Amino acid sequence: MKTVGIIGINGMVGQNMLAELKKINTPFEIKTFGRNDEITPLDIAVLCTDNPVSAQIAPQIKDRVKFTVDMSSEFRMTPGVPLVIPEINAHAITPNTPLIASPNCTTTGLVMSLAPLAPHYHFTEVFFCSYQAISGGGKKLLDDFHTPGSYYENNCVPLIGSVQPNGHTSEELKGLYETRKIMEMPHLKVYCHTVRVAVENSHSLGVTLKAKENFDLEQVKKLWNAFPNLVYSEKVITPKEASGLETTFICRLRRDVEEPNIIHYFVTFDNLLKGAAMNGRQIVELLLEKFV
Numbered sequence: 001m002k003t004v005g006i007i008g009i010n011g012m013v014g015q016n017m018l019a020e021l022k023k024i025n026t027p028f029e030i031k032t033f034g035r036n037d038e039i040t041p042l043d044i045a046v047l048c049t050d051n052p053v054s055a056q057i058a059p060q061i062k063d064r065v066k067f068t069v070d071m072s073s074e075f076r077m078t079p080g081v082p083l084v085i086p087e088i089n090a091h092a093i094t095p096n097t098p099l100i101a102s103p104n105c106t107t108t109g110l111v112m113s114l115a116p117l118a119p120h121y122h123f124t125e126v127f128f129c130s131y132q133a134i135s136g137g138g139k140k141l142l143d144d145f146h147t148p149g150s151y152y153e154n155n156c157v158p159l160i161g162s163v164q165p166n167g168h169t170s171e172e173l174k175g176l177y178e179t180r181k182i183m184e185m186p187h188l189k190v191y192c193h194t195v196r197v198a199v200e201n202s203h204s205l206g207v208t209l210k211a212k213e214n215f216d217l218e219q220v221k222k223l224w225n226a227f228p229n230l231v232y233s234e235k236v237i238t239p240k241e242a243s244g245l246e247t248t249f250i251c252r253l254r255r256d257v258e259e260p261n262i263i264h265y266f267v268t269f270d271n272l273l274k275g276a277a278m279n280g281r282q283i284v285e286l287l288l289e290k291f292v
């Protein structure tokens with residue numbers, strides 16, 4: 001029997017990963033590992049752990065597992081490690097990529113909206129401002145949020161991750177570099193501003209996208225609706241409606257007031273599902289189908 005192990009089973013992503021893996025129809029055994037458990041040989045290990053833990057565990061287990069799927073940002077920009085959203089770049093996974101990274105949750109929402117349009121429009125610039133849910137910061141942040149007097153209560157905090165020497169946060173730099181890697185557009189200009197808001201679950205982004213061509217709004221909506229797990233809605237969709245669902249929702253598409261080659265829109269999606277566990281499950285499914 002094939003085996004898939006979840007390492008970090010007690011965390012937000014680990015718990016969601018367990019529920020997601022149970023949805024897979026092919027027969028395989030799920031094994032779960034907490035902080036002090038020894039990791040047994042596996043066909044696929046899914047690391048639902050923070051960067052330092054993934055950095056330590058991935059090399060330790062590499063001779064015991066065929067493939068490792070890492071949910072942290074530790075290896076995302078490492079050359080030779082594919083950064084995969086199965087709807088977009090499943091081709092990046094091969095028998096020779098034993099380590100696969102799942103992208104940043106906010107970046108995932110952005111690239112889900114960009115990928116269907118990319119074959120039809122030459123993007124020159126993209127700007128987004130994020131409205132990121134508390135659950136994106138893991139269970140400690142969620143516990144803090146539920147403690148009376150939390151800084152995050154009734155607030156929005158424009159600092160996620162750590163401030164880098166150039167003044168951008170680590171989260172903002174993920175938005176830039178991960179987008180370029182997934183889209184295979186190394187020169188795409190991505191401007192971002194990431195903000196934690198007092199929403200328990202589901203991230204949102206306000207996006208402005210500029211292309212060389214003028215946008216045809218009806219074509220854009222059709223392209224989005226034809227893409228798997230993506231829906232354009234004429235009705236406003238908020239994080240409340242997106243929570244618990246596997247769909248990435250886009251709404252409020254409009255052309256720029258002055259520039260027909262610029263569009264503005266709003267994206268919302270469940271950061272624990274498409275932004276993490278669902279994407280991880282889709283990678284596992286692909287590995288089970290093709291390579292394990």
Ligand SMILES: NC(=O)c1ccc[n+]([C@@H]2O[C@H](COP(=O)([O-])OP(=O)(O)OC[C@H]3O[C@@H](n4cnc5c(N)ncnc54)[C@H](OP(=O)(O)O)[C@@H]3O)[C@@H](O)[C@H]2O)c1
Pocket residue numbers: 007008009010011012013014033034035036037048049050051053071072073103104105135136137138139140271272275276
């Ligand atoms: N939350 C999101 O929306 C999201 C989205 C995309 C990616 N990610 C990434 O996914 C990873 C997990 O995030 P999270 O939100 O689930 O964080 P979390 O809630 O803090 O969970 C992390 C888990 O790792 C466990 N752990 C620590 N050391 C371990 C070890 N040596 N062996 C096994 N387990 C160990 C912790 O165990 P204890 O319970 O004992 O402390 C905890 O349960 C992070 O890298 C995060 O950046 C998160």
